Amino acid sequence: MNPLMQRLGLRVPIVQAPMAGGxxxxELAAAVSQAGGLGSLGAAYLTPAQLREAAGAVRRLTDRPFALNLFVPEPRPAVTEEEVAAAVADLVPLHAELELPPPALPERVREDFEAQFEAVLEVKPAVFSFAFGRLGRPEMAALQAAGTLVIGTATGVxxxxxxxxxxxDAVVAQGGAAGGHRGGWGQDELADTLALTRAVAEAVALPVIAAGGLMNAADVRAALDAGASLVQCGTAFLRATEAGTSAPYRSALAAAQPGATTLTRAFSGRLARGLANRVTAExxxxxxxxxxxxxxxxxxxxxxxxxxAEFLSLWAGEGAHRGREGKAAEILGDLWPE
Incomplete structure (x- = not known):
């Protein structure tokens, strides 16, 4: 057991990745935490009230530590009318197939990060993790003063x-095989997960959490041997009974073959890995x-x-074809049979 596991009281060196958006x-976060790992709530798309409610629900299900995750915001990007028209035009035929009105860019495109962050401070989770940027020093200090361990996401050294x-307090090293959004903000190395884990472990005097394509016990052991203190798994839990993964999403994952994922900006405008479908193609x-x-x-x-499913963002890592259905605790047991 390493110092990070000891600090968090973990019995299993596994973090369930925060998978926002469904x-x-x-239930998933609580099940993983109760079984000895670190469950996470992907709260980036939650209102402050929803964030508080979700955290309260976890605490009603377990007294074990869990993590909350948010996306660090950047200034709203400036776009031209022509760019908006082109993006809308790409979506018009897809909307028509679903008998939806023509697409339109909403005025509100994300939650208020400052209000979300205030909710996090009220909740006082054991861990706060973040992606898409760097957290301000005042925010970091406020979390750490409250006893919350702070984890940032890096895609390169x-x-x-x-x-x-x-x-x-720790760094997630997100390899190129990882599902979902790329979590960095600078030069994304899209590196092999184990190679990136070794490089980050050598570069920083902090615990490293390996992430990306890690789907079974052999993968977990290899990441720990590469210098990771913990291993973060997301795709492995997508088909867990407790996950909120929709039925068409689950079916697509169950049918996934090797090489089924692609990197795309089609759904969100930010590079992310998921199963290829009509939206990623069109x-x-x-x-x-x-x-x-x-x-x-x-x-x-x-x-x-x-x-x-052909119109859904089917976020998944390169190991999607190696996933399984089952209770979260069973999947955790497969990842760490020791």
Whole structure:
């Protein structure tokens, strides 16, 4: 057992990745934490009230530590009318198939980060993790003063060094095989997960959490041997009973073959890995994040209701074809049979 596991009281060196937008549920986070790992709530798309409610639900299910995750915001990107028109035009035929009105860019495209952060401080989770940027020093200090361990996300060594200089307590090293959004903000190395883990462990004097394509016990052991203190798994939990993964999403994952994922900006405007489908193939002129995310939300919502996986953001890592269904505790047991 390493110092990070001891500090968090973990029996299993596994973090359930924060998968915002549906798969992340209080039931999933609580089940993983109760079984000895670190469950996470992906709260980036939650209102402050929803964040408090979700955290309260976790605490009603377990007294074990858990993590909350948010996306660090950047200024709203400026776009031209022509860029908006092109992004809308890509989506018009897809909307028509689902009998939706023509797409329109909403005024509100993300939650208020400052208000979300205030809710996090009220909740006082054992861990706060963040992605898409660097957390301000005042925010970091406030979390640590409250006893919350702070974890940043890096996709390369220089990002990891920057996070270490900022004062985080640990760094997620997100390899190129990881599902979902790329969590960095600078030079994304899209590196092999084990190679990146070794490089980050050598570059910073902090605990490293390996993430990306890690789906079984052999993968977990290899990441720990590469210098990780913990291993973060997301795709492995997408088909857990407690996950909020929609039925069409689950079916697509169950049918996934090797090489089924792609990197795309089509859904959100930010590079992310998921199963290839019609949207990843046909949407070629997305707006920057978070504008595209707001623009495609009605399509994704309608597609989930209609069971149309070809229009969903099917975030998944390169190991998606190696996933399984089952209780979260069973999946955790497969990842760490010791």
């Amino acid at each position: 798969p992340s549920t209080p 220089e990002e990891a060094r920057a996070l270490a200089a900022d004062g985080v 949407v070629g002129r997305p707006l920057p994040y978070p504008l595209q995310n707001g623009l495609t939300r009605p399509l994704r919502t309608a597609a989930a209701s209609a069971g149309r």
